[in-house]
Amino acid sequence: MNTAKKSSVSSTLRRTRQRDAIRDVFHREHRPLRAEEVCALAKQVVPGIGLATVYRALKQLVERGELTEVRVPELDNVLYESADKGHHHHFCCRRCERILDFDGCAMKTGPLAPPGFVVESHEVYLYGVCADCAAAL
Amino acid sequence: MNTAKKSSVSSTLRRTRQRDAIRDVFHREHRPLRAEEVCALAKQVVPGIGLATVYRALKQLVERGELTEVRVPELDNVLYESADKGHHHHFCCRRCERILDFDGCAMKTGPLAPPGFVVESHEVYLYGVCADCAAAL
DNA sequence: ATCGGTGCAAAGCCTTTGCAAAGGT
DNA sequence: ACCTTTGCAAAGGCTTTGCACCGAT
Numbered sequence: 001m002n003t004a005k006k007s008s009v010s011s012t013l014r015r016t017r018q019r020d021a022i023r024d025v026f027h028r029e030h031r032p033l034r035a036e037e038v039c040a041l042a043k044q045v046v047p048g049i050g051l052a053t054v055y056r057a058l059k060q061l062v063e064r065g066e067l068t069e070v071r072v073p074e075l076d077n078v079l080y081e082s083a084d085k086g087h088h089h090h091f092c093c094r095r096c097e098r099i100l101d102f103d104g105c106a107m108k109t110g111p112l113a114p115p116g117f118v119v120e121s122h123e124v125y126l127y128g129v130c131a132d133c134a135a136a137l
Numbered sequence: 138m139n140t141a142k143k144s145s146v147s148s149t150l151r152r153t154r155q156r157d158a159i160r161d162v163f164h165r166e167h168r169p170l171r172a173e174e175v176c177a178l179a180k181q182v183v184p185g186i187g188l189a190t191v192y193r194a195l196k197q198l199v200e201r202g203e204l205t206e207v208r209v210p211e212l213d214n215v216l217y218e219s220a221d222k223g224h225h226h227h228f229c230c231r232r233c234e235r236i237l238d239f240d241g242c243a244m245k246t247g248p249l250a251p252p253g254f255v256v257e258s259h260e261v262y263l264y265g266v267c268a269d270c271a272a273a274l
Numbered sequence: 275a276t277c278g279g280t281g282c283a284a285a286g287c288c289t290t291t292g293c294a295a296a297g298g299t
Numbered sequence: 300a301c302c303t304t305t306g307c308a309a310a311g312g313c314t315t316t317g318c319a320c321c322g323a324t
Contacts, residue, residue: 055313102254126254126259
């Protein structure tokens with residue numbers, strides 16, 4: 001889909017307050033975040049930061065392999081999280097709307113797709129109520 | 138998320154050429170389709186049909202339980218398919234960009250989420266090369 | 275002094291909505 | 300007739316892009 005337009009993944013990528021602030025956000029929050037959330041959190045450090053800058057930074061960091069996009073089917077926005085986590089999947093809490101990682105793979109090892117299909121990767125999404133919300137009921 | 142606005146799921150839902158054409162599309166194509174695709178296919182029967190009409194019909198049919206939304210993480214658009222299929226998941230071919238159903242559930246039955254989490258439903262997406270594309274290589 | 279980065283506003287893309295005309299029942 | 304449905308165009312929501320100024324190296 002993305003045919004790597006001008007993504008000169010080699011360019012220098014200068015160090016700026018904005019980008020530092022954005023990286024820090026992910027070091028503090030250990031869960032997938034929406035661009036808007038990243039922007040709000042980054043504003044605590046760099047008040048003037050704009051949404052466009054956040055989007056640009058997120059895209060670069062994804063290209064660099066520092067972040068990963070997380071698209072939860074039931075949600076409308078793309079989320080971002082650190083790419084330095086091992087293989088894991090996502091749990092979507094229908095109460096608090098948060099997305100949480102859960103380690104370990106829930107996939108069987110047996111035949112998954114019909115014969116003739118080549119499976120390169122997979123994603124699993126669980127929906128329900130997270131531990132916090134369940135405890136609060 | 139959708140707090141059921143005015144969805145009077147009880148109203149009469151008149152029979153129109155447009156809606157018939159849209160239903161027929163799903164009876165012919167047995168795979169998830171984008172609104173644009175549905176519109177193009179429906180135009181073969183009702184040339185003047187507009188995209189807005191398709192979107193409205195799709196939404197109603199989903200509310201009625203005739204169709205289901207399919208949101209593949211790697212794709213940007215929502216897809217729709219008949220709801221009368223059993224539990225299944227989706228395979229996304231990275232060559233032809235088509236989404237194909239595959240029966241059977243690839244999930245383990247063991248512990249999926251951390252303790253305390255209540256799992257209500259799940260979705261699995263496989264990515265790779267479909268049988269047709271693999272054969273053509 | 276360069277040339278990438280930033281903020282703002284405008285543009286894009288898909289989807290939804292407003293409205294008057296058309297069409298079912 | 301009554302009231303839903305349609306088609307068109309305009310509006311929305313999120314993300315990207317154009318541009319002039321700012322700032323890191």
